[in-house]
Amino acid sequence: MSRSRSPRRREPRREQRRPRSPERRRSRSPRTKRPLPSQVDAFKGTSDSPAPQKQKPNWRPSGLLAAASNTVSTSAGAVVLKYHEPPEGRKPASSKPWRLYVFKGEDILDELDLYLQSCWLFGREVSVCDYALEHPSCSxxxxxxxxxxxxxxxxxxxxxxxxxxxxxxxxxxxGTTVNNEKIPEGRYVELRDKDVIKFGHSTREYVLQLPPG
Incomplete structure (x- = not known):
């Protein structure tokens, strides 16, 4: 079932037929059967009065700068990204070729080599998403x-x-479900081999698999 795929991720894929993860009870998969020196001293005056404390620079972005750093320019205009990878984000080793199979019923519609990237954004915003979801119930x-x-x-x-x-x-x-259980918003939930993900009200199933090696 494997097929080669370019690691470049600029063009989104389209459907064809980035805190501590919370503990949760696992359901059975529906498919299991198959500092610089102080400058205060350097600039002290001759008077006995203490020099005023120098204000340290604040390099954190202001509201406008923060918004700009989260914005991607597209042909349709600027798009504000809702997600950025965390510091612990890593690309998996090639010895762990995680894949995602897209099912509709018993038919495999598509396959994603997840190990080629450290993260995958799913959604209807085709200009920024790595994999396009076309069902209207998806965000x-x-x-x-x-x-x-x-x-x-x-x-x-x-x-x-x-x-x-x-x-x-x-x-x-x-919402998003894993093994038919809705996951909490804005929290990482660990995935395991043969977990089944669904987005919104779409009937398509996204099955995670780590091929035996």
Whole structure:
């Protein structure tokens, strides 16, 4: 079922037929069966009065600058992105070729090589999304599948890190489900092999799979 695909992600794919993830109970997958030195001293005057404290520069963007940094220019105008990758975002290793299969009923309509990118934005905004959702119940920027490097301590107290896939709903109008359970908005939910994702009221199923290696 594998097929080659260019790693470039500028053109979105179209359907054909980026905090700690919360603990949640897992349902069975529906498809399991198949500092610089201080400058205060340098600029002290000759008087005995203490020099005023210098104000430190604030390099954080103002509201307008923050909005501009989140904006992408397209032929249809400026689009404000709802999602940016977190610092722990990582591209998975080639030895972990995660894929996403798009089903309608028993038919496979499409296949995504998720391991080629660290995150995938799903939605109807084709100018910015990596994979276009055409169902009207889906939001323009609906959800993201994000690979994250997460560290945990083992039984010996050593830190062990792994890159794992997560899904986050971007406060979409009609939600995102994993194994028929609606996930919370704006929170990362860990994904596992053979999990089934649905967006909005679309009947298409997006099945996550890690091929055996």
């Amino acid at each position: 323009k920027q609906h959800a993201v599948i994000q690979f994250r490097y997460i560290e945990k301590r083992n039984e010996f107290g050593d830190k062990v890190g792994k890159v794992k896939p997560y899904v986050i709903d971007l406060e979409s109008a009609n």
